[in-house]
Amino acid sequence: MIYTASSSRVRAIVPSDQRWLEMLDAVMRRMGIPVRDCILGDDRLVVTVHGQGGLPFSLVLEPSKRGQPAFREIGPFALSYHGKQQLDQPDMKVLLLFEKIVRRLGDRIPRKLKGFAALVHDIKDDPELVLRKLFPFVTVERSAGPLGDSVEVLVRTTSRCNQACPFCSAPTHSQPAEDIVLACARQAAELLPGATFSLTGGEPTLKDSFQAEVREALAQPGLREVQVQTNALAFGTRIDPRNLEPADRLSFFVSLHATDPATYDACTGTTGMLQHARAGIDELLQAGHRVTLNTVACSLNVDHLETMAGAIPAGTGGRPVEWHLSALICPHDNPAAEGVLVRYSRLVPAVLRATEVATERGIRTSSLLSSTHAAVPPCVLPQTHEVDRRWLLDENREVELPPDRMKAEGCRGCPENKRCPGVPAAYGRRYGLDELKPLVRGSGE
Ligand SMILES: C[S@@+](CC[C@H](N)C(=O)[O-])C[C@H]1O[C@@H](n2cnc3c(N)ncnc32)[C@H](O)[C@@H]1O
Numbered sequence: 001m002i003y004t005a006s007s008s009r010v011r012a013i014v015p016s017d018q019r020w021l022e023m024l025d026a027v028m029r030r031m032g033i034p035v036r037d038c039i040l041g042d043d044r045l046v047v048t049v050h051g052q053g054g055l056p057f058s059l060v061l062e063p064s065k066r067g068q069p070a071f072r073e074i075g076p077f078a079l080s081y082h083g084k085q086q087l088d089q090p091d092m093k094v095l096l097l098f099e100k101i102v103r104r105l106g107d108r109i110p111r112k113l114k115g116f117a118a119l120v121h122d123i124k125d126d127p128e129l130v131l132r133k134l135f136p137f138v139t140v141e142r143s144a145g146p147l148g149d150s151v152e153v154l155v156r157t158t159s160r161c162n163q164a165c166p167f168c169s170a171p172t173h174s175q176p177a178e179d180i181v182l183a184c185a186r187q188a189a190e191l192l193p194g195a196t197f198s199l200t201g202g203e204p205t206l207k208d209s210f211q212a213e214v215r216e217a218l219a220q221p222g223l224r225e226v227q228v229q230t231n232a233l234a235f236g237t238r239i240d241p242r243n244l245e246p247a248d249r250l251s252f253f254v255s256l257h258a259t260d261p262a263t264y265d266a267c268t269g270t271t272g273m274l275q276h277a278r279a280g281i282d283e284l285l286q287a288g289h290r291v292t293l294n295t296v297a298c299s300l301n302v303d304h305l306e307t308m309a310g311a312i313p314a315g316t317g318g319r320p321v322e323w324h325l326s327a328l329i330c331p332h333d334n335p336a337a338e339g340v341l342v343r344y345s346r347l348v349p350a351v352l353r354a355t356e357v358a359t360e361r362g363i364r365t366s367s368l369l370s371s372t373h374a375a376v377p378p379c380v381l382p383q384t385h386e387v388d389r390r391w392l393l394d395e396n397r398e399v400e401l402p403p404d405r406m407k408a409e410g411c412r413g414c415p416e417n418k419r420c421p422g423v424p425a426a427y428g429r430r431y432g433l434d435e436l437k438p439l440v441r442g443s444g445e
Contacts (some may be wrong), residue, residue, distance in 0.1 A: 002179050006190075011120045013134050016396070018117035021045075025119050027101055029323040037120040041136035042174050043113050045099065048083075052090045059098045064378050071095070074102050076111045077168060113423055116180050121199035127191040135184045137173040140192070141218060151195040151245040152190045152227075158183050158202040163231055164269030165257070167337040169300055169374075170202065178199035178209035182216040189222030198227040205234035227234055229253045232280030233273060246319075248301050253324070254281055256293045258301045259311040266300045279312075285315050292322040296374070304351050309357035311323055323358050323365045325351050326374035330424035332404050338426040344380040344435055350370075352382070377411075377420050379437050407436065414438035 013023055018040060025038050034050035044062040046245055051057045060080045064070065070078035081087065102109065118134045128140045128151075137156045144151060152396065159172045162300040177185070180198075190199055197217045203229075204210055217226040223243035232254045235241045244250065256277060264274040284291050293312055297305060303327075315321035327347070330337040348368070355365045368376045401407060406428035411417050416439055423433070435437070 002183050004187075006123075007245040009121065009123065011130060011134060011187075012118065013125050013180070013187070014117045014119070015179065016116065017175070020105075020110070021117045021119065022106060024101070024109065025421075027105070030129050031097055031101060031302060033101075035098055035119075036047055037118065037133050038432045039115040039120075039133055039136060040113060043231050045109075045113055045338055046082075049094055051084060052088050053096075055084065056085070057091060059095060061102065061109075061113070070120055071373065072099055074099060077102065077109075088365060097435045109275040114174070116174070117175050128227055131184075131188060133190045134187060135176070135180070137176055138184065138188075139171075143151065151192050152194050152198055153192060154198045154200050155181065155184055155188075156227075157199050157204045157210070160206050161201060161203045162206060162270075162317065163203070165255075165267060165296075165338050166269055166300075167267075167296060167328055167330075167332060169331045170200070171331070171333070175207070175304065178207070178212060178384065179291060181209065181213045185213070185217040185220055185223070188218035194224050194228055195222075196225040197223045198229055200229035203231060203234075204228060205230055205239060210234075210239070212243055214250070218247065219250070223249075225249050225251060227251050227253050229270070230257075230280075232253045232276055232284060233276045234280065235283045236279030236281075241284045241289055244287075244289070245288070248290070250254040251290040251292060252284050253292050253294055254280065254284070255296070256312065258304055259294050260306045261305050262302055263301050267296070268297070281313055285313065285319060285321070288319060290319055291315065292324050292325060294324045296326045296328060297342070297347055297351055298328050299342040300340050302342050302347055305350050305354035305355055309354040309363075310361070312358070312363065314361055314363050321363055323363050324370070325354070325368055326336055328424065328427075329374050330404065330426040338424075338430065341424070341427055341430060343431050344423075348376065348380055348382075375421055377407075377422060377436055379414065379420075379439050380435050381437075408433035410438050411436055 003014045019041055021038055025035060028035050034049060036048045036050055036056060040048045047059045050202045058081065060082055061077050063076055064073050064078035068078060070080045080101060087095060103216055119128050121134050123130055132138055132140060139154045141152045141154065146154045155171050183199055188195055199213055214226060214228060217223055226249055230252060256262040260273045263270050281291065292306060293350050308374045312323060313321055328337060328341055351368055358365050401422055404425050405422040405423045407422035
């Protein structure tokens with residue numbers, strides 16, 4: 001059972017075995033700690049408070065680990081603070097008060113800090129931020145286009161996977177229990193109406209509750225679409241996709257990085273699984289589901305893309321397959337991704353040739369621009385390239401470039417600058433930024 005509360009002052013998601021968090025929150029507030037939110041997740045408790053000078057900072061409690069520096073050891077816990085280099089006197093008073101409360105509550109706080117629970121007080125905040133705070137395994141991606149803004153809520157329902165793609169960009173989180181994911185679907189529908197809710201991972205089909213999670217998301221009229229990001233192995237081996245009723249609001253975004261067994265093995269870090277993935281894709285199509293195949297274009301498959309375009313399943317008239325080609329994201333916590341980068345001057349022609357072959361077969365492909373971060377800058381595509389604006393970065397929100405992306409000095413003058421994701425920082429370090437040339441105003445329109 002989950003206790004949820006939402007009023008104009010607080011939003012809470014607290015499973016019955018985590019009620020201690022509510023008690024801690026109440027004690028802190030009674031003792032005068034200006035709590036903004038208390039978040040339990042990924043084996044730690046983070047309490048963010050209003051600090052001096054209007055600057056928030058966080059008090060972090062984790063099971064103590066040998067050699068890990070901390071402000072204080074309190075029984076089984078290490079206490080530290082984040083968000084401010086140095087605490088001035090009033091902030092230090094808050095930290096010491098928190099230490100006192102933790103000492104006093106002692107055994108009532110579980111030693112391992114497992115599971116997820118959250119109380120967010122400042123709910124005047126951006127609803128997206130509130131959702132991400134309530135569910136730390138969620139990321140939100142926004143994009144803009146002629147049909148308006150799109151919001152995608154990516155929910156990492158598990159970090160377990162049955163493949164080991166060397167370039168995997170997924171962050172690792174503790175696994176949220178089924179009822180937390182169900183609560184997440186309800187809160188996403190309420191906080192971000194019209195959003196796409198994407199179950200991803202890891203491999204979301206590995207969770208016993210996978211089908212229940214899909215059904216609960218579909219039951220939320222506030223969610224525009226429910227997407228399952230999967231490698232489809234489960235549908236070729238153990239889950240009958242007919243268990244889920246096909247619907248326009250339900251789609252499967254299936255990774256297929258090659259149609260040749262050796263390249264597939266290299267891209268997925270596995271052996272002999274291509275036949276199961278293909279069987280899974282066939283099952284999804286035969287069940288009448290909407291399927292988009294996603295191929296991450298990298299050095300492992302770049303020379304295979306054109307052949308692949310002739311070999312991917314085309315789907316049926318009622319439900320034709322779409323083919324999405326992604327550029328490589330290089331997350332800072334997976335340095336191996338950098339090892340399979342390929343220069344855009346080689347990648348782009350290969351993708352365009354593959355796209356042509358697929359188009360001739362009646363398969364709709366989406367532009368290399370049509371992801372948020374897994375996209376290439378528009379200037380590395382031929383200017384005659386049809387710009388599909390649906391998934392470009394939103395102009396108003398992504399003004400600051402994230403630290404793992406890079407742009408050239410000249411990009412400032414480009415009319416696409418505010419919507420362009422630049423290149424992965426690892427790409428810039430390896431190949432330089434000479435390929436980036438500001439577009440002439442109007443040329444990308
Ligand atoms: C991390 S996977 C998890 C879902 C599922 N296990 C799968 O293989 O599709 C989510 C999506 O990210 C894509 N992906 C993984 N690593 C990537 C990278 N480095 N750059 C771009 N896309 C990536 C995958 O192809 C997949 O479409």
